Amino acid sequence: MKQILLICAAMVLLGCGKKAPEQQAEPKVELTEATLTPGMEAALKADEAGNYREAARLYTVELAAEEAKPAPSWVQLSYLHNQLGLALDYAGLYDKALEHYQKALAIRLKQLGPEHPYVAISYNNMAYVYKAKKDLAKAKEYWEKAYAICSDKLGPNHPNTKLVKDQLDALKE
Numbered sequence: 267m268k269q270i271l272l273i274c275a276a277m278v279l280l281g282c283g284k285k286a287p288e289q290q291a292e293p294k295v296e297l298t299e300a301t302l303t304p305g306m307e308a309a310l311k312a313d314e315a316g317n318y319r320e321a322a323r324l325y326t327v328e329l330a331a332e333e334a335k336p337a338p339s340w341v342q343l344s345y346l347h348n349q350l351g352l353a354l355d356y357a358g359l360y361d362k363a364l365e366h367y368q369k370a371l372a373i374r375l376k377q378l379g380p381e382h383p384y385v386a387i388s389y390n391n392m393a394y395v396y397k398a399k400k401d402l403a404k405a406k407e408y409w410e411k412a413y414a415i416c417s418d419k420l421g422p423n424h425p426n427t428k429l430v431k432d433q434l435d436a437l438k439e
Contacts (some may be wrong), residue, residue, distance in 0.1 A: 268357050275405055283313075295413065299341070299343075299390075300339075300341050300342050300345035300346075301327060301342065305324055305327055305328045306325070306328050306346075306349075308324050308326075308404070309321045309324035309325045309328065309347075311354070313349075313352070313353055314322060318353045318354070319353075319354040319357050321349075321353040322350060322353040322354050322357060325346055325349050325350040325353055326350060326414070327345040328346055329343070329347065329350060332346060334426050338376050338400040340373050340376075343369075343373055344370050344373040344374055344377070344384070345370075347365075347366045347367070347369040347370035348366070348367065348372070348387070348388070348391065350366045351363045351364070351365075351366035351367040351370060351391060352391065354366065355367075355391070355395055355398070356393065358398075360395045360398055362394050363391075363397050364392060367388055367391045367392045367395065370388050370390070370391075371385065371388035371389070374380035374388055381418065381419065382415070382419075383415060383416065383419050383420065385415060386411070386415035386416050386419075386430075387412075387413035389408045389409070389411040389414040389415070390408070390409065390430060390433075392408045393406075393407075393408035393409040393412065393433065396408060397433075397437075400435055405423045405433075405437065406434065406435040406437050409430055409434045409437070410434065412430045413427065413430045413431055413434060416430050
């Protein structure tokens, strides 16, 4: 379920929350997708094969390369921190996963603002880690943040909004 939400969210969210042209505010930055390098593609394949530690290693190499550039791309950094967080999360290295999710969140907050659906993805990812760590109060806190953004930007009937809502409801049971 977690992976479905993340994949759907990443694919669907680029166009969410659009308003009529006369209502649109100037965006802080132009949102672009991360450019997949051969190393990132290898990391994705390792992740798909369930080799999460290898995926984490490959993402770490790619992250170091991006950070070493004179002008690193915030889009690449955000994506790499998020993907590294996912690999570490799936490998059961929750504290390390949280570190990278928090870095992705900080970049997204700065570049996109607090109401952007990519921020909701970060909150959602962090909620799953807290749930895995049995810190249900923190999981609820982050799913509530994700839900608020998703319901506002995607609407209450959107599949991603419903998935986050289902996680919140499951905590009540």
